[in-house]
Amino acid sequence: xxxxxxxxxGLSVAEFLRDYWQKKPLLIRKALPxxxxxxxxxxxxxxxxxxxVQARIVTQHGGKFGLQHSPFEPxxxxxxxxxxxxxxxxxxxxxxxxxxxxxxxFSFIPHAxxxxxxxxxxxxxxxxxxxxxxxxxxxxxxxxxxxxxxSTQQDRTLIEGAPLRILKDFRVEQEWVLEAGDMLYLPPxxxxxxxxxxxxMTYSIGFRTPAYQELAEQFLVYLQDRIEVSGMYADPDLKAxxxxxxxxxxxxxxxxxxxxxxxxDREDIANFLGCYLSxxxxxxxxxxxxxxxxxxxxxxxxxxxxxxLDLKSQMLCHAGWIxxxxxxxxxxxxxxxxxxxxxxxxxxxxxxxxxxxxxxLLYQCYLDGYLTPR
Ligand code: SIN
Ligand code: CO
Numbered sequence: 325x326x327x328x329x330x331x332x333x334g335l336s337v338a339e340f341l342r343d344y345w346q347k348k349p350l351l352i353r354k355a356l357p358x359x360x361x362x363x364x365x366x367x368x369x370x371x372x373x374x375x376x377v378q379a380r381i382v383t384q385h386g387g388k389f390g391l392q393h394s395p396f397e398p399x400x401x402x403x404x405x406x407x408x409x410x411x412x413x414x415x416x417x418x419x420x421x422x423x424x425x426x427x428x429x430f431s432f433i434p435h436a437x438x439x440x441x442x443x444x445x446x447x448x449x450x451x452x453x454x455x456x457x458x459x460x461x462x463x464x465x466x467x468x469x470x471x472x473x474x475s476t477q478q479d480r481t482l483i484e485g486a487p488l489r490i491l492k493d494f495r496v497e498q499e500w501v502l503e504a505g506d507m508l509y510l511p512p513x514x515x516x517x518x519x520x521x522x523x524x525m526t527y528s529i530g531f532r533t534p535a536y537q538e539l540a541e542q543f544l545v546y547l548q549d550r551i552e553v554s555g556m557y558a559d560p561d562l563k564a565x566x567x568x569x570x571x572x573x574x575x576x577x578x579x580x581x582x583x584x585x586x587x588x589d590r591e592d593i594a595n596f597l598g599c600y601l602s603x604x605x606x607x608x609x610x611x612x613x614x615x616x617x618x619x620x621x622x623x624x625x626x627x628x629x630x631x632x633l634d635l636k637s638q639m640l641c642h643a644g645w646i647x648x649x650x651x652x653x654x655x656x657x658x659x660x661x662x663x664x665x666x667x668x669x670x671x672x673x674x675x676x677x678x679x680x681x682x683x684x685l686l687y688q689c690y691l692d693g694y695l696t697p698r
Pocket of ligand 1: 410412443444451452457516518526527528
């Protein structure tokens with residue numbers, strides 16, 4: 325509890341949520357007093373050159389921005405000349421256990437809202453320019469210093485034709501220089517600009533806010549495999565019509581009644597959300613174990629060592645249902661609390677009393693590469 329209060333600058337979670345979350349920025353000096361970062365700039369560049377990593381390089385020269393997307397190779401980081409530059413790597417928590425541990429500190433926000441941990445490195449002057457995000461974000465400073473400028477301006481006009489979303493007229497209202505362990509919370513749409521003062525690494529803990537249009541479209545996709553509409557069109561009472569090209573009212577009435585059979589309830593919506601929000605991003609793949617343990621050996625390992633989610637796994641739950649990486653499972657009454665514990669903490673300790681059906685489900689997840697004995 326004490327750590328959380330330090331993290332939130334002396335506020336309780338309830339106070340932070342009431343007064344700041346989604347409402348206004350909050351600067352927290354020494355949010356994580358001992359934090360110096362989780363990796364150095366070379367390790368981040370190595371990560372940016374990895375195959376299954378999403379990364380960007382942003383350059384600036386004479387007021388013009390450039391943007392490149394991964395895949396990268398080490399040579400891409402060698403010839404910046406006079407250009408200011410920064411590299412930003414998404415999903416660092418999928419590659420670095422310490423990244424996943426860092427995210428656990430932010431578990432006071434539901435996992436369903438969490439996006440990922442992005443880490444950036446920039447030498448002096450580097451940054452992505454003034455912009456706004458539609459995300460909530462905690463910007464935690466690692467090594468070096470970053471000057472953050474923010475504005476609550478409503479003018480969100482962007483520079484036309486720029487490769488990134490850069491605000492045309494950014495009017496700084498407040499600015500601070502953050503050092504290791506300091507943190508800035510920004511609600512969605514708060515304009516900001518981060519400029520590296522020296523060799524600077526920033527850890528962005530990002531939370532997504534899905535657009536309703538996307539949710540509704542994806543819900544219909546989810547529903548299409550689950551609906552049951554009985555019967556078939558029939559017209560034994562067909563009447564002659566003057567214009568054969570016209571869709572007649574009798575046909576329309578019949579089809580309207582058929583389509584009204586498409587129904588959904590709150591459970592369908594919950595299960596859709598669980599699948600949708602735990603669905604891995606398209607570049608994420610899971611590796612099944614090369615030489616998998618037998619189910620009996622896996623159960624022994626479960627008892628002796630406990631189990632831990634793969635760094636890339638997303639696990640959510642709701643009312644007896646478990647959602648892992650876009651798949652849904654109905655859990656038994658005795659299994660649900662354990663599986664929810666695994667979803668909450670990303671691990672189950674050794675020695676837990678695990679019912680048979682639960683062990684079976686965990687074994688299936690193990691074979692899919694979603695989790696592993698510790
Ligand atoms: C960064 O440069 O590390 C942060 C990017 C952002 O402002 O979203
Ligand atoms: Co931003």
